[in-house]
Amino acid sequence: MPRTAERTPLSRERVLQTALQLADRDGLDRLTMRALADELGVEAMSIYYHLPNKPAILDGLIEQVFAEMAAETGGFAPPATNASNWSAVLRSRILDARRVLLRHPWAPALMNVRGTPGTLAIGYADGIVGIMRGGGLSHDLIHHGLHAIGSRMYGYVQELNDDNAAEPPADPVQFAALAPHLAAMLADVVHDDPDSTLGWCDDQTEFEFGLDLLLDGLERRRLAEAH
Amino acid sequence: MPRTAERTPLSRERVLQTALQLADRDGLDRLTMRALADELGVEAMSIYYHLPNKPAILDGLIEQVFAEMAAETGGFAPPATNASNWSAVLRSRILDARRVLLRHPWAPALMNVRGTPGTLAIGYADGIVGIMRGGGLSHDLIHHGLHAIGSRMYGYVQELNDDNAAEPPADPVQFAALAPHLAAMLADVVHDDPDSTLGWCDDQTEFEFGLDLLLDGLERRRLAEAH
DNA sequence: CGAAGCTCCCTTACGTCGTAAGTCTTACGT
DNA sequence: ACGTAAGACTTACGACGTAAGGGAGCTTCG
Structure with missing residues (x-):
């Protein structure tokens, strides 16, 4: 049984798109690194491979x-x-x-x-x-x-x-x-x-x-x- | 030797005044409960006796x-x-x-x-x-x-x-x-x-x-x- | 005079945040 | 087969707001 959930790989674009959806749905203060990671099916720190920090995400938004x-x-x-x-x-x-x-x-x-x-x-x-x-x-x-x-x-x-x-x-x-x-x-x-x-x-x-x-x-x- | 430092007692007014000075001097994001308490010569939680929470401080400002x-x-x-x-x-x-x-x-x-x-x-x-x-x-x-x-x-x-x-x-x-x-x-x-x-x-x-x-x-x- | 109570401040601790540092897994080039 | 590196994960730290409770000192009243 493969535990690979067939996840779309992470990428700057996918992070930003998901962040935008999350901000629209739950509001800006609910947009937290961990919540965003959850939404992406990933751990929080994984995001940092594709974007340097949170301000970079906000600028991207x-x-x-x-x-x-x-x-x-x-x-x-x-x-x-x-x-x-x-x-x-x-x-x-x-x-x-x-x-x-x-x-x-x-x-x-x-x-x-x-x-x-x-x-x-x-x-x-x-x-x-x-x-x-x-x-x-x-x-x-x-x-x-x-x-x-x-x-x-x-x-x-x-x-x-x-x-x-x-x-x-x-x-x-x-x-x-x-x-x-x-x-x-x-x-x-x-x-x-x-x-x-x-x-x-x-x-x-x-x-x-x-x-x-x-x-x-x-x-x-x-x-x-x-x- | 009395360790009483002759501090002015805390009060809603004094907290708000000090908070305003601190915000002017260091910026709003430096206005934290602990920093404010320091400025007042007091522990952070002591503020809560005079003001219910941080939003109340901001409203006061x-x-x-x-x-x-x-x-x-x-x-x-x-x-x-x-x-x-x-x-x-x-x-x-x-x-x-x-x-x-x-x-x-x-x-x-x-x-x-x-x-x-x-x-x-x-x-x-x-x-x-x-x-x-x-x-x-x-x-x-x-x-x-x-x-x-x-x-x-x-x-x-x-x-x-x-x-x-x-x-x-x-x-x-x-x-x-x-x-x-x-x-x-x-x-x-x-x-x-x-x-x-x-x-x-x-x-x-x-x-x-x-x-x-x-x-x-x-x-x-x-x-x-x-x- | 002593006990009870109130006022005002402190100690400790919890959960959440962003993120530094290091580790493990997988896929691939040789 | 094996080193290598991309791409994820684990752990941990310090800062934040604040819940819960402790305790010193003064006032009040029997």
């Missing part, structure tokens, strides 16, 4: 996410011509990125924590610069714009963690005393849209609102630049 | 930061009347918050990770809603504006971690091949301002640019609302 983004947009290169609609093109590219991140909610936190941006991350940013350049923005304006869009460039998903169910305050009267303006706003907005008892903030809507605010602002500065 | 913000702005209540200059008032309040966070660069990451916002955090948000309300924005617009300003509300400092020295690419020709648009922008911006060899992005400038983009956008929507 980020790079995989960017690869998904590239697939979603059909490559990071800016379209051949988008002078007339640069902001629409950029908008949809950013929303593509957001869609990918919604599938991997742990990714934004990871990107914040890891220092150096990998090759694909640089390619992604480069594509965005290309789009803005094609729209006629000056390099200076693009530079500021990159910073302004900031986390939105990566379609961040901070709201996904905690927000929705948290809003209905435990003791409304005490809450109103503590935060009168917030309470008034809450009452008003809920009144306008009474069916949404909880989850009264639609993340997608809010995200697009903020994004459009920035894109509109950039477009206006472009026009101002052009006299 | 965040609350301390918001207390500093309150001191910086002179309380979170909106000024009595700011109809004509709501966005200037909001702007300076947010820049005040940013100034505090620059003293505690670990704080933003902590706020992102901790779920429920403490009393002072709610008070801070409430003050901002009050300012916008005083400026004549509708509750609906305020609601969206809150989300849009998002991290800027807390004056985030993500750039402080990694950015500045990272930019000069190791191999310029390879970088240009990988990211042509980025490289062009880099060359252009550096050319315009040749004295800033590294650190060519001024964080404060970039932050204010993005903030103004959002504030201008909100003001324009307010005007549109008012016919």
Whole structure:
């Protein structure tokens, strides 16, 4: 009786793929070397033959996410011509990125924590610069714009963690005393849209609102630049 | 010979103050129960008499930061009347918050990770809603504006971690091949301002640019609302 | 005055984490 | 057949948060 379980051999790729699945399924803090090894049908230390340490795994995960983004947009290169609609093109590219991140909610936190941006991350940013350049923005304006869009460039998903169910305050009267303006706003907005008892903030809507605010602002500065 | 070292007795306040100093000095990941105990001249487990666990300490730290913000702005209540200059008032309040966070660069990451916002955090948000309300924005617009300003509300400092020295690419020709648009922008911006060899992005400038983009956008929507 | 109780700190120990160091097994080239 | 090396496994260490319980010193009350 052969005790060989016909395991697929380990490899950098297989480790990273499994790590991504595990992070998606159980969350980032459950992604531990031993848990990952279990998932691979292997001992923890065996992983170290294919990847030097845990940060390398995390960097690999980020790079995989960017690869998904590239697939979603059909490559990071800016379209051949988008002078007339640069902001629409950029908008949809950013929303593509957001869609990918919604599938991997742990990714934004990871990107914040890891220092150096990998090759694909640089390619992604480069594509965005290309789009803005094609729209006629000056390099200076693009530079500021990159910073302004900031986390939105990566379609961040901070709201996904905690927000929705948290809003209905435990003791409304005490809450109103503590935060009168917030309470008034809450009452008003809920009144306008009474069916949404909880989850009264639609993340997608809010995200697009903020994004459009920035894109509109950039477009206006472009026009101002052009006299 | 009394071995009593005349230690100040432990207390919730003293623990939190020392924890904040330690985080400022050594970074958040060096803030460990044992290190904190050392700093207090005490054993690790002694802390647990005054605070239930580590998350409670982290929450306490965040609350301390918001207390500093309150001191910086002179309380979170909106000024009595700011109809004509709501966005200037909001702007300076947010820049005040940013100034505090620059003293505690670990704080933003902590706020992102901790779920429920403490009393002072709610008070801070409430003050901002009050300012916008005083400026004549509708509750609906305020609601969206809150989300849009998002991290800027807390004056985030993500750039402080990694950015500045990272930019000069190791191999310029390879970088240009990988990211042509980025490289062009880099060359252009550096050319315009040749004295800033590294650190060519001024964080404060970039932050204010993005903030103004959002504030201008909100003001324009307010005007549109008012016919 | 002495005993009981409370406050505040310490000791010990457990389980989990990432990983350094070394060992065993298998497959293959010669 | 045998050395060799790739690729897995075993063992162990130090750091982490913290559960459980111990004990010194003060207060309170009979």
